[in-house]
Amino acid sequence: MLDVLERRFRAAAPKVDRCSLRFMQERHEQVSVRQDVVQPVQKSTDAGVMVTVVDKGGMGYAATSDLSEAGLRRAFAQAAEWARRTAGKLVLDVERLPAVTAQGEYASPVARAWETSPLPEKVDLLRGESARLKVDPRIVDWEASLWSVDVETLLLSSEGGRIHQRLRALMPGMHATAAEGVESQTRTFGGHAFCRQGGLEVLDQFEFRAAAPRIGRQALELLGAPDCPSGAMDLLLAPDQMILQIHESIGHPLELDRILGDERNYAGTSFVTPDMFGTYQYGSKLLNVTFDPTRPEQLASYGFDDEGTPARREFVIKDGLLLRPLGGRTSQARAGLEGVANARSMSWNRPPIDRMANLNVEPGASSFDDMVKSVERGVFMETNCSWSIDDSRNKFQFGCELGRLIENGELTKVVKKPNYRGISATFWRDLKMVGDERTFLVMGTPNCGKGEPNQVIRVGHATPACLFAGVDVFGGA
Amino acid sequence: MQEYFNDVADLLQGLLQKDEVYTASFSGEESDFVRFNKSAVRQAGAVSQRAVTVDLIEGRRHAAGSTTLTGDLELDRPRLVDMVEDLRETRAHVPEDPFLLYATDVRSGERVAENRLPDGAAAVGAVRDAGQGRDLVGIYAAGGIHTGFASSLGQRNWYTSYSYNLDWCFYHRADKAVKTNYAGFEWDPAAFSRKVELAAEQLAVVAHKPIAIKPGQYRVYLTPAALYELVGLLSWGGFGLKAHRTKQTPLIRMIEGDARLAPGVTISEHTAQGVAPNFQGAGFIRPERVDLIKDGAFGQCLVSPRSAQEYGVPTNGASSRETPESVEVSAGTVPQAEALARLGTGVWVGNLWYLNYSDRTACRTTGMTRFATFWVEDGQIKAPLDVMRFDETVYRVLGQNLDGLTAEREMILDSDTYFKRSTVSGRLPGALVNDFAFTL
Known part of the structure; x- marks a missing residue:
């Protein structure tokens, strides 16, 4: 055929x-x-x-x-x-x-x-x-x-x-x-x-x-659980919440078409500007993020993007330093910046635009137990159920299905309706510990919306569990 | 396209065996999409698509499949034949479905609009002219939208509309912009010019030095566009029977407890006043109006055929998602022209954005202000506001803290184009609200 x-x-x-x-x-x-x-x-x-x-x-x-x-x-x-x-x-x-x-x-x-x-x-x-x-x-x-x-x-x-x-x-x-x-x-x-x-x-x-x-x-x-407590505390995120954190506060702000203004009427703009690549400290030195469409089992892997650019693994953030945007060959030509092979369309009836494909946080050196032991007062949150972020991808608020208190280095009781809020530009700098390979999980999301006309596309994220310091945490009404 | 769908329906009829029944729903569009950035064209093109979904039924066993079609019956015949054979094979391996329900009371009908759309090039020219000397970003989407239903029982329903939806912003810089929508069925240059002039006037205010406010509780005016976002979130599980019976509705405290909205709040699915088809995928016809919230108390649910069968209540022609498609909020008594003065000192919220639940069972929502949102003192706009996050329950916003709804309402034609151009609409007033909580 x-x-x-x-x-x-x-x-x-x-x-x-x-x-x-x-x-x-x-x-x-x-x-x-x-x-x-x-x-x-x-x-x-x-x-x-x-x-x-x-x-x-x-x-x-x-x-x-x-x-x-x-x-x-x-x-x-x-x-x-x-x-x-x-x-x-x-x-x-x-x-x-x-x-x-x-x-x-x-x-x-x-x-x-x-x-x-x-x-x-x-x-x-x-x-x-x-x-x-x-x-x-x-x-x-x-x-x-x-x-x-x-x-x-x-x-x-x-x-x-x-x-x-x-x-x-x-x-x-x-x-x-x-x-x-x-x-x-x-x-x-x-x-x-x-x-x-x-x-x-x-x-x-x-x-x-x-x-x-x-x-x-x-x-x-x-x-039967109590509400999640409120206050500034350490926050340990499971991989199935980390993927949302990566997606919204790293992936979207680094999309080059947003930075170029294409999405300002719909999905939004970005707090990231072209001059920040190569100079901006996006997160703590523990933060390493790759664009990797070559990981075979991941949800958004491919050999070529929809503009015909061969796929390649690239660091977009290394040791916390912002290196390159997520932009395909069209956006790269417009911006004069090196990007990645990420021009994709959801279907035959929509033109390619810059998408995330697989965007992963690389594993660190901390075991899950070591991260828990390091926390005097905090919450371990699993599985995203609510997400909201401003159109510059900066002020966010996310909610999870399940929380578990961490008290004096130990996981204790389950709490319901755990939420937290923060600002992308500072949140990743409070990354305190990054889980090792044993906490690392390859996942994805089937429904990332963006573009005019609108497109919903499959995106992959792989990540370890990560620990953040001093996050504004709260529970239900 | 209607004739073509009738041919498809006849073909399907001829493929049936023994006691088989089919229902078929059709969707098609011929759309132009022109995307703008910095007052120039970013992407432009045309999309022509047709798809049919067929439910092949025998007794209480059935299987559903959909396929894209070319529009040429000779080319489509093999696809349809293959699909029906595959569905028959699939059906043989599934048990009886106790919740199967499709329309057996044959109610055919059609609603076919006249095509009065402007030429695509002319519309693009008008938009580019409006952007001269400004930073315009957005999308022009226009064309025909077609929806059909047929069944082997002889029912035929058809809907055709020709509409345009220009959804755009004038940007000042960074995230400071004025959002405007000009949508309808016949392009009116004078009306468009008025929209452009109004947006340009607001842009001049947006260009002022912005104000940042501290988190806290403020008196706000929510424009109809902002209220539409809030009602849109509420529609996500708030009104469907399945969400109610499975206790997943964000309005559970109205259903199981004594929570109420303000007595003046009525929210309806008003199909007769909307632009969506009045029939759904299983062939049921929607009533003209269903009151979801009536005078502050919960009214009726939207009931899909499947939920109707599962819970033993009549369907009211809701889609399988059980979400409103022609939502309407009752008007109040505050004259629109007095909204600014009645706000006094507080925040004029032009748009809300990216809403979600922070506590679903408390109907507590969060989201951001966006675009033209202003700080107001003594009824005068002082400056644009830096974006703020809110965290509020609907019971406070449309309940105890609601100070008034405007007497005038705005018709909003949804600009969504996921998979196909939307026919969803809303008709809403603006809302004056006390002690609206901003958190970040």
Whole structure:
């Protein structure tokens, strides 16, 4: 099928300065069991192309689900018309964009493909986990689910570029809600964070089959727990909260299109300015952050981004010093800064913009026990459930599902509704200890929203547990 | 596109076996998207897409699938045939669904608007002209939006609208900006010019030296756009029957306890006054109006067909997410023109941003001020305000601390374009609120 599409592209491509075609097909399948009832199985196939024309100083795109040669010709005509309309009116000089010449293939490593397990086997698995979530009559809602994604892309350019990629991922989920009177508490399987590229082996990597009773019990424990105390104290964040902290207060502010102002009407601007790269101390010397789309199992790994730039691991922050922004080749050409291969689109019907892909905090040297022992008064927080940050990505407030007090170097009682707030520009400088490899976890999030028109995309984060000093912590009303 | 969907429906009918039933929902759009930054074009193009979701039912067993379509039935036939065969195979492996419910009372209908949109190039020209000498950033989205429903029982519903939504800011510098939205069905150059002039006037105020206030409690005026954000968060689980019965609603203290909003607050899903289709994916027709909060007390839930079957109550045509699509907040008595004077000394909140719950069961929310937010003294705007974080319960904001709602309401056409252009809308007043807590 892709060969046919390639022939149609060659036949339909107009005589312009340059043009490209990006095909994307995404197949989803969702199976879930809620309150021991099998929910309707959801399957979807979404396929189409975006063609882009660059001509005489203008640039335009057209996206269509009609993959026939006639359909491609119509799309090229629309894209060429938008290129004509925008000539001399663009915010960027398209002559400075590098040619798309890369050729290559990439595929997610998959040990046990989704299709190898028949539907009844998956249903049986979820029935079992669903039943194990209901540990008490006060559990009023519970569900276990699997969400499989299979994406195939082909990028063709008039300069000879040809990139074929296939990305497969699994996103398992589970939750239990306990309620009594006017109080209810929900505990989940890592929020939405326990997801990776690969097949059904991802379930074992996250110990899915062992999680249900613990989730049910913790929902109950939270129901009877006191509120998280208030005050400035040490804060130890589990990896499934760290990923949100990284995402919102490192990832988004470093996106180069935000720094260039593209997102100011929607997702926001950034407190980071171009002059800060190479000079700004973003965090304590313990902070090391990499952009790493080459980690095979991580949710947003790939061989090339959607502008055809080969993927490479890069330090964006090293020893706390800010080094480079998260910007693809278009943003790099506009800003005159070196970036990373992160121009991505959520689908065939949206143009690429700067995204995070995999953005990871590198492991440090502290064991989990050493971090706990170092705390006289503090809270250990797990699993994000609330997130809010200003449009410059500076003043934030985040909430977690579960907190546990740390008193005199020991983890003590569970507290509910743990929240904390801070300012990105100073928060990372209070990074006191970074967990070692044994605390390190590779995760991701399936729903990062940004862009106009809006796009939601899968992003990966890997991180150890980390300890921060003097954070403003508080609990429920 | 309606004719094409009818052809798809007929094709599906022909693929059925024995006692099978199908329901099909369709969505399509032909949209232009032009993105601006620094008063120049950042990205421009067109998106044409069509997709159908089919639920293949036999008795109480069913399976649902969706696929994109080309718009050419001959090209789409193999996709649809393959999908139906796959759904049949899937259905064989799932048990009966006790909560399956689809429309069997056939109620067909259509709402087809006339296309009065401006030429894309002309609209882009007008936007660029408005940005001359200014820093304009935003997006122009325009075109046709199509939604359809069909079932093998003979029901056919169709909705077509042609709309534009120009959502933009004039920026002064950093995060200081004026946000404006100009949306509708027929471009009115005079109306657009008035929007631009008003935004330019506000921009002049935004350019003043900003004021930073300390965390604390302040009297505020929430514009309709700011209130829309708050009601939008509340809609996230606040009004759906499933969220209520599973105790996950942020309004649990209204349901299980005695919490109330102010007596003057009524929040409705007012489909008759909105721009969303009046039918949903299982074929049920929405009533003209559902009062979610009535005079400060909880009214009715939004009930999807699945929740209706699960909890034994009638559906009111809600989508599976059970969120409002045409939300309306009742008007008050404060004349809009007097809002500034009635605020006195406090904060004029032009926009709120990035709201979430800090304590869901207490309906306590947090978020940021954004764009044109001003410090006001004695009814006079003094200066733009540096962004502030708030942390407040809805029971205080729309309850004990609500000082008044404006008599005039603003129609807000949602500018969201996730997956497809939104047909969600809101109609809201502004709100004067005492002791609004800013925390950071």
